[in-house]
Amino acid sequence: MQLNPWALSGIATVAVLTFYLGHRSSRFANSTHDFLVARRTVRSRRNAAAISGEYLSAASFLGIAGIILKDGADGLWFPIGFTAGYLALMLFVAAPLRRSGAYTLPDFLEARLGSVVLRRCGTFFVVFIGILYMVPQLQGAGLALTTVLNVPGWVGAVTVTVLVGVNVIAGGMRAITVVQAFQYWLKLFAIALPAFVLCAVFLAGGKPGPAGSLGSPAPPVFAEQTTVDIRTDVAFEVGTLTQVRIEHPGDAAPHEEIWVQGSTQELPQGTRVWFTAGTPVPTVSDAAVTNADWLHPGSEGLRDLLQTYSLIFATFLGTMGLPHVLVRFYTNPDGRAARRTTVHVLLLLGLFYLFPTILGALSRMYVPELLVTGQTDAAVLRLPSAMVPGVAGQVLGAVVLAGAFAAFLSTSSGLLVSLAGVVSTDLSKGRVLDFRIAAGVVGLVPLALALLLRPNDLSLSVGMSFALAASTFSPLLLLGVWWRGLTWPGAMAGMIIGGGLVLGALAVDLVSRFTGGWAPWFADQPALITVPVAFAVTILVSLATPNGKPADVNGVMLRLHAPDRLGFMRDRAVARFGQAEERTRMGRGRHRK
Amino acid sequence: MTEDFYRRADGVREPDPTLGKNYQPASVEPVPPAPPPEAPPEPAKPPKRQRVVLADPRSRKTTPTLRARLELEQQTSWGELLIRDLVKHQLRTALGLSALVLVLLGALPLAFYLWPGFAALRVVGVPLAWLLLGLLPFPLLLLAGLAYNRLAERHERDFVDMIES
Numbered sequence: 058m059q060l061n062p063w064a065l066s067g068i069a070t071v072a073v074l075t076f077y078l079g080h081r082s083s084r085f086a087n088s089t090h091d092f093l094v095a096r097r098t099v100r101s102r103r104n105a106a107a108i109s110g111e112y113l114s115a116a117s118f119l120g121i122a123g124i125i126l127k128d129g130a131d132g133l134w135f136p137i138g139f140t141a142g143y144l145a146l147m148l149f150v151a152a153p154l155r156r157s158g159a160y161t162l163p164d165f166l167e168a169r170l171g172s173v174v175l176r177r178c179g180t181f182f183v184v185f186i187g188i189l190y191m192v193p194q195l196q197g198a199g200l201a202l203t204t205v206l207n208v209p210g211w212v213g214a215v216t217v218t219v220l221v222g223v224n225v226i227a228g229g230m231r232a233i234t235v236v237q238a239f240q241y242w243l244k245l246f247a248i249a250l251p252a253f254v255l256c257a258v259f260l261a262g263g264k265p266g267p268a269g270s271l272g273s274p275a276p277p278v279f280a281e282q283t284t285v286d287i288r289t290d291v292a293f294e295v296g297t298l299t300q301v302r303i304e305h306p307g308d309a310a311p312h313e314e315i316w317v318q319g320s321t322q323e324l325p326q327g328t329r330v331w332f333t334a335g336t337p338v339p340t341v342s343d344a345a346v347t348n349a350d351w352l353h354p355g356s357e358g359l360r361d362l363l364q365t366y367s368l369i370f371a372t373f374l375g376t377m378g379l380p381h382v383l384v385r386f387y388t389n390p391d392g393r394a395a396r397r398t399t400v401h402v403l404l405l406l407g408l409f410y411l412f413p414t415i416l417g418a419l420s421r422m423y424v425p426e427l428l429v430t431g432q433t434d435a436a437v438l439r440l441p442s443a444m445v446p447g448v449a450g451q452v453l454g455a456v457v458l459a460g461a462f463a464a465f466l467s468t469s470s471g472l473l474v475s476l477a478g479v480v481s482t483d484l485s486k487g488r489v490l491d492f493r494i495a496a497g498v499v500g501l502v503p504l505a506l507a508l509l510l511r512p513n514d515l516s517l518s519v520g521m522s523f524a525l526a527a528s529t530f531s532p533l534l535l536l537g538v539w540w541r542g543l544t545w546p547g548a549m550a551g552m553i554i555g556g557g558l559v560l561g562a563l564a565v566d567l568v569s570r571f572t573g574g575w576a577p578w579f580a581d582q583p584a585l586i587t588v589p590v591a592f593a594v595t596i597l598v599s600l601a602t603p604n605g606k607p608a609d610v611n612g613v614m615l616r617l618h619a620p621d622r623l624g625f626m627r628d629r630a631v632a633r634f635g636q637a638e639e640r641t642r643m644g645r646g647r648h649r650k
Numbered sequence: 651m652t653e654d655f656y657r658r659a660d661g662v663r664e665p666d667p668t669l670g671k672n673y674q675p676a677s678v679e680p681v682p683p684a685p686p687p688e689a690p691p692e693p694a695k696p697p698k699r700q701r702v703v704l705a706d707p708r709s710r711k712t713t714p715t716l717r718a719r720l721e722l723e724q725q726t727s728w729g730e731l732l733i734r735d736l737v738k739h740q741l742r743t744a745l746g747l748s749a750l751v752l753v754l755l756g757a758l759p760l761a762f763y764l765w766p767g768f769a770a771l772r773v774v775g776v777p778l779a780w781l782l783l784g785l786l787p788f789p790l791l792l793l794a795g796l797a798y799n800r801l802a803e804r805h806e807r808d809f810v811d812m813i814e815s
Contacts, residue, residue, distance in 0.1 A: 130769075130777075130779050130780060130783060133780070133783035133784050134759075134783070136784075137755065137783065137787045137788075140787070140788060140791050141751065141755070141787070141791055143791075143795075144748070144751060144791050144794055144795055145748065147795055147798060147799075148744035148747060148748050148798055149744055149748075152802070352777055352779075352780075353762070353766065353769045353770060353777075353779065354758075354759065354762045354769055354779050354783065358763075359763075361763075362759055362760070362763045365759040366756075366759060369755070369756065369759075393803065393806070396798075396799050396802060396803075397799060399795060400792070400795045400796055400799050403788075403791050403792045403795040404792055406788075407788030407789065407791065407792055408788075410788065411784070411785065411788070414780075414784045539737065539741050611730055611733075614733060614737065615729075615733050618733060618736055618737050618740065619733065619736075619809075620806035620807075620809055620810050621806075622806075622810050623810065623813070
């Protein structure tokens with residue numbers, strides 16, 4: 058693909074705006090309070106936009122359309138789960154969590170259960186989940202830049218890391234709140250505009266698209282002769298007898314080959330395949346082959362059903378354990394504002410998730426070759442130029458790319474702030490300088506991992522971090538907020554066993570992927586088993602160790618649940634870093650109350 | 651019971667400090683008349699208008715609020731009962747709403763699995779499954795969120811009113 062000047066300018070605009078906004082608000086950031094929680098004075102509307110902006114990651118912007126292109130109706134559960142997680146968060150933890158006055162998730166654990174050991178353990182999982190979540194963002198950035206600009210994959214990851222690092226180190230939470238709020242609206246625009254335009258093109262064109270109508274039960278077909286370059290190793294099932302010209306990496310010249318129905322083809326990286334017009338599109342092995350399967354949810358029987366429920370479990374409960382989501386809730390002025398923020402977030406997310414669905418369905422008709430390469434995450438990026446030829450398509454593509462870039466930037470900055478906050482308050486004294494050093498160190502780890510690991514489907518790896526968060530932190534938060542009987546040994550046991558089970562499943566899944574896919578369904582999506590186990594262990598161990606209860610459990614419950622007007626809320630920060638209100642009054646800028 | 655409590659609490663008076671002591675009225679010395687007040691220098695800006703309130707109705711409330719807050723903070727059995735009650739209310743609301751959403755959404759995969767014909771239904775050309783999964787959950791979630799916000803704030807308001815009454 059040629060270097061597209063529109064795409065380049067789109068990315069440059071987002072980068073410059075991000076840097077400018079971050080720089081502008083980081084001038085007012087000077088205290089620890091600024092860096093960790095933006096002085097806890099962010100109004101609920103802006104906070105909601107910032108939360109949505111940081112939450113709509115690469116997985117939401119690119120991954121959902123890709124997974125809908127691949128799996129069809131079953132993929133629709135991802136956006137539902139991603140949104141419903143906020144409802145669970147709001148119903149059960151938002152307001153009490155804010156009233157706890159904590160800075161970070163480990164801080165909350167210590168405030169509630171009074172155990173330093175537990176706090177250390179929580180820190181480990183927060184950092185682990187954060188890094189696991191950040192790697193796909195950086196890989197997605199690499200993918201986006203490779204798809205559109207034809208540069209090597211590491212350029213995107215390094216660019217995002219540098220931009221995010223500069224903003225976070227300069228202004229912490231204070232700086233990125235404004236940036237993320239802006240980036241939500243940018244992302245909404247960047248996905249709504251192509252959706253509207255492409256829908257209009259689709260309806261005005263009146264034809265079902267080159268790959269055949271979605272209503273027909275057959276698999277999609279190639280409309281014209283298509284050349285497909287395989288960039289990562291793929292394996293796929295062949296639906297019907299297919300004749301192709303193929304050039305393996307070592308071959309001197311392409312040769313003809315016939316794939317029989319029902320066979321599985323494994324193509325290594327570097328293979329080139331030519332399909333003639335009218336050939337049905339073969340799909341990567343775990344995708345829905347025919348359009349009829351694609352259109353109907355749960356077409357693969359019991360396995361699909363269980364996986365769907367597992368996904369629902371993971372996303373509903375996992376959102377409340379994601380470190381970058383929680384840390385944003387601490388920036389609300391009080392518990393009531395935290396609840397209102399979440400209502401806004403539900404609105405903003407619901408609005409956004411309408412569009413990836415539309416784009417995913419359109420891309421099944423217009424860019425079927427992605428099913429061969431397995432790079433379904435690029436669907437949103439490829440779709441505009443496939444549907445609208447010429448400059449208009451290029452401009453639309455640039456808009457999408459800018460939105461995707463904003464997604465990588467905002468999610469990575471949220472994660473980096475939350476991780477730096479946790480690391481700096483737990484492992485060092487928590488001063489501004491410590492925060493900056495922690496941000497620098499923490500930023501390098503995911504970058505290294507993103508460059509080393511091979512890219513996977515964005516939504517799936519993100520799904521794994523949801524499962525991990527759901528099995529470690531959601532029992533602690535739910536029981537900690539609502540049950541007086543929770544003890545610190547119980548919390549610890551639940552967290553370690555839940556987290557250990559998910560990590561085990563992850564390892565099994567990885568091994569099975571390289572050695573022929575023998576793992577049972579729950580290795581891929583373990584939440585349906587691990588979450589109940591984590592809850593059970595937490596409750597049982599708590600009942601067995603009644604001595605582990607904190608002495609002032611009644612006082613803690615009072616602070617968590619008493620309405621804000623009574624003024625029981627006490628920020629833990631004040632004891633540690635001094636009164637912040639004085640500085641708030643002296644300060645100026647957009648974060649005034 | 652609470653009324654009785656308040657009456658008793660209000661009925662306690664400070665004992666007279668002069669009680670039982672040899673009390674002599676203080677002699678009042680004549681004070682020279684105060685000099686006439688100087689005219690204040692004309693301020694550059696007129697001072698801000700202040701509303702003078704002779705009897706602030708809220709000040710009467712502070713005493714019971716303070717006492718109730720103290721009660722809550724020291725976690726006497728009464729205060730603990732109050733908080734337990736509030737927590738129970740909030741939890742019941744949250745569980746009810748989440749059960750509603752879970753039943754409505756969680757039944758869908760099972761329905762699609764058990765009745766494949768249901769998934770194949772079409773509404774104005776769009777498969778019903780896509781409408782049910784791609785469009786309708788989001789308003790449902792938003793409505794549940796709005797409902798919880800209202801209910802939770804009402805509970806808190808009731809709680810504060812009860813304490814301050």
